[in-house]
Amino acid sequence: MNLLQLQTCDVKVRELDIAAKQLPAKLDPLRRDLAKLQGMLDAERAKLAETEAWRKTQQEQIDREREALKAAQSKLQASKNSKEFNAASREVENKRKAIQDREGELKKVSEAASQSNAQLAARDADVQKLRDNLATSEGEMSGQIAEIDAQLAEARAARDAARGSVEKSWLKTYDTLSAKRGYAVAPVVKGVCQGCHMALPPQLNNILARMESIETCPRCGRLVYRKELLEPPASADEPKPDGQS
Ligand SMILES: [Zn+2]
Numbered sequence: 001m002n003l004l005q006l007q008t009c010d011v012k013v014r015e016l017d018i019a020a021k022q023l024p025a026k027l028d029p030l031r032r033d034l035a036k037l038q039g040m041l042d043a044e045r046a047k048l049a050e051t052e053a054w055r056k057t058q059q060e061q062i063d064r065e066r067e068a069l070k071a072a073q074s075k076l077q078a079s080k081n082s083k084e085f086n087a088a089s090r091e092v093e094n095k096r097k098a099i100q101d102r103e104g105e106l107k108k109v110s111e112a113a114s115q116s117n118a119q120l121a122a123r124d125a126d127v128q129k130l131r132d133n134l135a136t137s138e139g140e141m142s143g144q145i146a147e148i149d150a151q152l153a154e155a156r157a158a159r160d161a162a163r164g165s166v167e168k169s170w171l172k173t174y175d176t177l178s179a180k181r182g183y184a185v186a187p188v189v190k191g192v193c194q195g196c197h198m199a200l201p202p203q204l205n206n207i208l209a210r211m212e213s214i215e216t217c218p219r220c221g222r223l224v225y226r227k228e229l230l231e232p233p234a235s236a237d238e239p240k241p242d243g244q245s
Contacts, residue, residue, distance in 0.1 A: 001166045007185045009159035016152040030134050037127050051113050058106050069095040187227035196220035
């Protein structure tokens with residue numbers, strides 16, 4: 001029965017279509033992980049850049065304070081009386097303290113930054129590893145995808161050929177049933193339509209045995225055939241043109 005053959009081809013095309021769509025999606029979790037990690041790393045790097053900018057301004061501040069310290073020290077050397085001397089030595093002391101404090105702070109921040117930098121490098125390596133994995137998987141997958149695409153092209157050609165061998169009016173019935181019921185051709189086993197599980201009238205079952213005409217199930221409307229006549233025995237494998245399909 002050419003209609004059954006068409007259905008078999010349609011099923012194959014559908015399966016391959018699904019496989020072709022699902023395969024690339026398999027790597028989506030890995031892609032998501034990678035994007036998330038990359039986002040975290042970018043955020044950390046931005047934070048580090050901010051710290052670095054802050055460090056730079058602090059360093060500039062220290063440089064300016066050193067200049068001021070030098071000025072205070074010359075003032076101290078040039079002091080002509082104890083009043084000037086006391087004022088200048090206080091100033092020198094204050095400047096020294098300010099520089100010391102700022103340097104202490106800067107040192108702490110620098111240590112933290114270099115730790116972050118080391119962590120960042122380690123994570124960078126992890127991300128790179130993940131990226132390599134993804135690339136490898138994508139490479140392997142591209143072969144599989146190409147294979148499925150080839151199978152799909154073949155299945156589509158077989159499907160088109162099968163459609164060509166079915167009479168137009170039946171093709172219309174077939175398409176309508178496929179859209180409405182999911183599939184159009186149903187086997188009959190022991191007198192029961194496997195599409196809707198209704199027992200066919202015995203007369204109809206007898207007509208099916210002759211394989212001379214295309215019949216439909218009175219209940220679900222599917223195109224029916226006796227399973228034992230078309231499926232298991234190898235001798236019945238050869239589709240016989242029955243004049244109507
Ligand atoms: Zn039925």
